[in-house]
Amino acid sequence: MNTFYVTTPIYYANSLPHLGHLYTMIVADSIARAKKQRGIDTYFLTGTDEHGINIERAAEKNGRTPKEQADYVVSYFTRMTSEFGLDTEHGGYDIFMRTTEPFHYEGVSELWRRVAKAKTPHGNDALYKGHYEGWFCAPCAEYKTEDEYQKPKNEGDPPTCLIHDTPLDRVSEESYFFRLSDYEEALLSAYERPDFVRPEARRNEVISFVRGGLQDLSVSRLKTSVSWGVPVPDDPAHTMYVWFDALTNYITAIGFGNEERQKAVGFEKFWPALHLVGKDILRFHAVYWPAFLLAAGVELPRAIVAHGMWLDPNGRKMSKTLGNTIELDVLQKHFSIDAIRYFCLREMVFGQDGRFGYEGLIDRANSDLASGLGNLSSRTLTMIARYCDSRIPSPVIPEDKLLLAKRTGVDTDETTIAGFIEHARNQFLLHFENLAFSRALETAWSVVARVDKMITDAKPWDLAKDENQKPTLSAVLYRAAESLRWLTVLLHPVMPGATHAIWSQLGMEGSPAHINPAELKWGQLKDGAAIGEVQPVFPRIDKVKTMSEINAGEKPVHATEADTAGAPATQPAPPMTHATEADAVGVTSFIEIDDFAKVDLRVGQVLSAERVPKADKLLLMKVDIGEEQPRQILAGIAQYYEPEKLVGRKVVIVANLKPRKLRGYESQGMVVAASYGEEGRPVIATFTEDVPNGARLK
Numbered sequence: 244m245n246t247f248y249v250t251t252p253i254y255y256a257n258s259l260p261h262l263g264h265l266y267t268m269i270v271a272d273s274i275a276r277a278k279k280q281r282g283i284d285t286y287f288l289t290g291t292d293e294h295g296i297n298i299e300r301a302a303e304k305n306g307r308t309p310k311e312q313a314d315y316v317v318s319y320f321t322r323m324t325s326e327f328g329l330d331t332e333h334g335g336y337d338i339f340m341r342t343t344e345p346f347h348y349e350g351v352s353e354l355w356r357r358v359a360k361a362k363t364p365h366g367n368d369a370l371y372k373g374h375y376e377g378w379f380c381a382p383c384a385e386y387k388t389e390d391e392y393q394k395p396k397n398e399g400d401p402p403t404c405l406i407h408d409t410p411l412d413r414v415s416e417e418s419y420f421f422r423l424s425d426y427e428e429a430l431l432s433a434y435e436r437p438d439f440v441r442p443e444a445r446r447n448e449v450i451s452f453v454r455g456g457l458q459d460l461s462v463s464r465l466k467t468s469v470s471w472g473v474p475v476p477d478d479p480a481h482t483m484y485v486w487f488d489a490l491t492n493y494i495t496a497i498g499f500g501n502e503e504r505q506k507a508v509g510f511e512k513f514w515p516a517l518h519l520v521g522k523d524i525l526r527f528h529a530v531y532w533p534a535f536l537l538a539a540g541v542e543l544p545r546a547i548v549a550h551g552m553w554l555d556p557n558g559r560k561m562s563k564t565l566g567n568t569i570e571l572d573v574l575q576k577h578f579s580i581d582a583i584r585y586f587c588l589r590e591m592v593f594g595q596d597g598r599f600g601y602e603g604l605i606d607r608a609n610s611d612l613a614s615g616l617g618n619l620s621s622r623t624l625t626m627i628a629r630y631c632d633s634r635i636p637s638p639v640i641p642e643d644k645l646l647l648a649k650r651t652g653v654d655t656d657e658t659t660i661a662g663f664i665e666h667a668r669n670q671f672l673l674h675f676e677n678l679a680f681s682r683a684l685e686t687a688w689s690v691v692a693r694v695d696k697m698i699t700d701a702k703p704w705d706l707a708k709d710e711n712q713k714p715t716l717s718a719v720l721y722r723a724a725e726s727l728r729w730l731t732v733l734l735h736p737v738m739p740g741a742t743h744a745i746w747s748q749l750g751m752e753g754s755p756a757h758i759n760p761a762e763l764k765w766g767q768l769k770d771g772a773a774i775g776e777v778q779p780v781f782p783r784i785d786k787v788k789t790m791s792e793i794n795a796g797e798k799p800v801h802a803t804e805a806d807t808a809g810a811p812a813t814q815p816a817p818p819m820t821h822a823t824e825a826d827a828v829g830v831t832s833f834i835e836i837d838d839f840a841k842v843d844l845r846v847g848q849v850l851s852a853e854r855v856p857k858a859d860k861l862l863l864m865k866v867d868i869g870e871e872q873p874r875q876i877l878a879g880i881a882q883y884y885e886p887e888k889l890v891g892r893k894v895v896i897v898a899n900l901k902p903r904k905l906r907g908y909e910s911q912g913m914v915v916a917a918s919y920g921e922e923g924r925p926v927i928a929t930f931t932e933d934v935p936n937g938a939r940l941k
């Protein structure tokens with residue numbers, strides 16, 4: 244039988260799930276659903292990587308045992324997969340793999356034994372004992388990597404521990420090494436298969452890395468250095484290198500080295516897999532993993548496909564410190580799963596980095612889903628309900644009505660639109676198969692546009708006024724409904740919930756999950772069949788309201804050393820409250836109430852905010868303060884606030900400050916903010932209760 248196996252990376256159990264993890268799962272889930280739809284027996288793996296020093300450290304920091312730490316993180320992952328419809332119950336993954344499973348220990352030990360017995364293509368032992376050398380911190384009882392120590396000021400001196408500020412010892416310990424250097428040619432010949440490492444640009448990177456020469460790889464640590472891991476078979480004083488252990492999950496999950504799993508799933512049945520990974524871990528998957536498999540005599544993966552990384556809307560890496568991360572609970576609260584899935588696949592050109600922001604997500608959901616597919620679906624079905632008594636109308640225009648139909652400009656030849664859709668279907672499937680999701684979706688939306696145009700040109704509401712045009716009206720609505728049926732089948736792997744809803748509203752039984760898109764035939768929609776209850780599938784999102792809710796619930800941005808380094812000494816449009824000497828000693832002089840009354844403070848709401856070109860500290864905002872025109876206001880807060888996160892936010896404005904020009908823009912007021920710390924970090928004043936724009940503060 245035709246089978247398919249797709250995997251995501253197994254995620255580190257030292258930190259909680261985030262958008263990046265969700266993304267790879269969504270891609271894998273969409274691929275798996277598309278395969279299942281075509282009748283292919285598919286297995287989809289995701290899970291967690293639970294061993295190694297980082298998990299040990301996280302556990303220690305949180306006062307847990309390493310297993311408790313892993314269980315804790317796994318509970319968040321499984322909650323995420325359930326809430327986002329990615330678990331088995333919702334038709335998602337087939338296994339949530341955990342490397343602490345006993346069957347994994349068995350399988351990984353089996354792979355180790357095979358490698359330990361193997362000869363390299365050059366006739367050497369694939370595994371040998373040597374010495375690992377590194378900088379060791381005695382108080383920490385561990386080796387330090389380059390980013391974990393302070394380089395010495397004087398050449399010849401040892402580096403120092405960042406935690407203890409004590410010199411590190413150069414220590415060498417016994418370790419098993421994998422003779423990676425003997426696999427250069429074998430790997431290069433594996434890369435000759437063009438679809439093995441994808442996309443092309445990443446394949447080229449991997450090839451040049453391997454051509455540059457490979458070093459043997461240390462694949463074990465003494466148990467005294469790293470104890471949380473799989474013991475080396477027959478030499479328990481050593482713990483396996485966490486990547487050897489983690490990569491092997493892809494085969495142990497389906498039965499390699501364990502009878503029970505083998506019976507339950509089947510290694511021969513599903514291997515080789517398509518591995519989906521972020522580009523950050525491509526080398527481990529495209530160099531080390533195939534080399535281990537070559538040594539053990541196990542078939543290589545079907546493909547290793549690396550996707551790009553999500554950045555913030557300004558193209559910066561997402562980080563908690565910058566406060567520009569996308570929170571899963573915010574996504575879950577404000578957006579439908581289908582909108583998130585659609586955005587992920589539409590917005591990131593597969594293989595390249597993509598930008599993820601709440602505003603962008605709202606815009607796409609509103610334009611492509613609410614106004615696009617959703618509108619097509621509801622206008623078609625509403626007209627069928629209104630003009631055709633809620634039954635799928637007939638596609639046939641009788642001979643004697645053809646001339647009449649032609650006069651309205653309607654194409655009487657049904658095969659024109661059928662041909663268009665068939666071609667689009669073929670293109671869609673081709674792009675999807677090549678993992679070019681964004682292009683596939685673009686193609687599907689060309690169908691939405693085409694059908695929309697057909698309806699608008701035919702003006703069914705006018706046709707309905709003329710009894711003689713009833714067959715023309717029926718034919719137009721049939722074509723729209725049939726196109727919609729095709730679209731729901733094509734889009735089902737990307738938006739399982741919404742397509743299922745449209746399917747039922749069309750009056751179809753079963754689910755588009757079981758319709759093979761390659762076998763769709765025009766005209767299979769039965770005329771005369773009753774449609775279901777018409778309901779909006781993609782409600783429009785109120786951007787200002789949603790952004791304001793998101794921003795109101797936003798967690799505070801914490802200043803860190805990294806944030807404050809190089810922060811401006813003066814702000815071009817300074818926050819109202821300045822930390823001055825007077826602050827330090829308390830109030831030094833009093834003002835009369837009349838003095839205060841001179842300041843016109845008003846409630847405002849940010850309508851838009853953007854960065855000012857070539858002024859990295861300035862934001863240009865439009866703020867509604869209850870006047871006819873919004874105010875244009877510049878504020879020196881760009882280093883602390885993401886512009887899109889301010890949209891919708893209620894702020895306090897000094898409305899009667901003399902306008903002044905900054906960088907060629909007139910600033911017509913000032914945003915009030917607290918200011919603290921040496922660098923005068925601004926925190927914008929806001930309200931926790933509803934208040935209308937323009938209300939005065941007094």
Ligand code: ME8
Nearest residue numbers: 252253254255263264267292489490520521552553
């Ligand atoms: O590397 N954009 O686990 P990990 C898109 N345990 N995807 C992202 C992302 C972003 N900004 N950030 C993370 C590990 N990802 C190892 C893997 S596999 C045998 C062992 C996704 O928790 C992406 O898939 O650091 C990336 O490769 C993965 O999370 C890294 O997850």
